[in-house]
Amino acid sequence: xxxxxxxPRHKVTETGTPVTLRCHQTENHRYMYWYRQDPGHGLRLIHxxxxxxxxxxxxxxxxxxxxxxxxxxxxxxLESATSSQTSVYFCATFGGEGDTQYFGPGTRLTVL
Amino acid sequence: GENVEQHPSTLSVQEGDSAxxxxxxxxxxxxxxxxxxxxxxxxxxxxxxxxxxxxxxxDQRIAVTLNKTAKHFSLHITETQPxxxxxxxxxxxxxxxxxxxxxTGTRLTIIP
Numbered sequence: 001x002x003x004x005x006x007x008p009r010h011k012v013t014e015t016g017t018p019v020t021l022r023c024h025q026t027e028n029h030r031y032m033y034w035y036r037q038d039p040g041h042g043l044r045l046i047h048x049x050x051x052x053x054x055x056x057x058x059x060x061x062x063x064x065x066x067x068x069x070x071x072x073x074x075x076x077x078l079e080s081a082t083s084s085q086t087s088v089y090f091c092a093t094f095g096g097e098g099d100t101q102y103f104g105p106g107t108r109l110t111v112l
Numbered sequence: 113g114e115n116v117e118q119h120p121s122t123l124s125v126q127e128g129d130s131a132x133x134x135x136x137x138x139x140x141x142x143x144x145x146x147x148x149x150x151x152x153x154x155x156x157x158x159x160x161x162x163x164x165x166x167x168x169x170x171d172q173r174i175a176v177t178l179n180k181t182a183k184h185f186s187l188h189i190t191e192t193q194p195x196x197x198x199x200x201x202x203x204x205x206x207x208x209x210x211x212x213x214x215x216t217g218t219r220l221t222i223i224p
Contacts, residue, residue, distance in 0.1 A: 042118075042201060043214040044214075045211065090156070094210040098158065098161070100146055101158070101203075101212055103148075103155040103157070104155060106155055
């Protein structure tokens with residue numbers, strides 16, 4: 001599992017509230033990613049990071065921001081949550097013995 | 113960006129039979145093609161991957177084939193078992209920067 005944890009694992013919030021999801025890794029991997037997973041759409045990249053303070057947008061970045069102040073932590077923020085952001089969010093890292101991508105356990109977010 | 117088409121979207125096979133899932137891509141080159149398995153409520157987990165310098169790779173009942181000329185790669189599962197029931201995702205590293213593009217997934221059901 002490449003030592004990836006996500007918090008919280010479940011969250012219910014209301015439209016218009018800010019939400020921050022945290023991803024923490026213990027493997028010192030350089031690359032980190034945030035995906036959302038919705039039925040019929042597979043895994044879609046929101047933002048990714050290729051180093052501390054180095055981030056870039058993915059294919060569905062509108063309404064999301066990220067920050068990476070330490071190698072081990074990658075934060076995803078929804079500044080003002082909307083119902084369309086109800087989803088399962090996965091964090092991932094790239095590296096390790098297999099030189100491949102590993103996923104965290106996921107966060108189920110519901111925006112009412 | 114690169115699109116990865118994955119077929120079929122659903123697949124049901126009798127226990128003991130083989131299952132084949134195919135992915136095609138169009139424009140970009142990739143040197144790395146992983147396959148992930150996701151059980152209900154769990155994270156995607158790598159089951160096998162292939163790099164562009166080989167045409168086939170096997171790991172027990174699972175094999176992946178790659179045809180770079182035709183731009184398609186396939187997952188083959190032989191002697192299927194009930195625990196093979198899951199959603200399978202193909203992916204490719206089309207941008208060469210450890211950023212994977214995923215197919216939309218195949219829901220495989222093994223009928224006992």
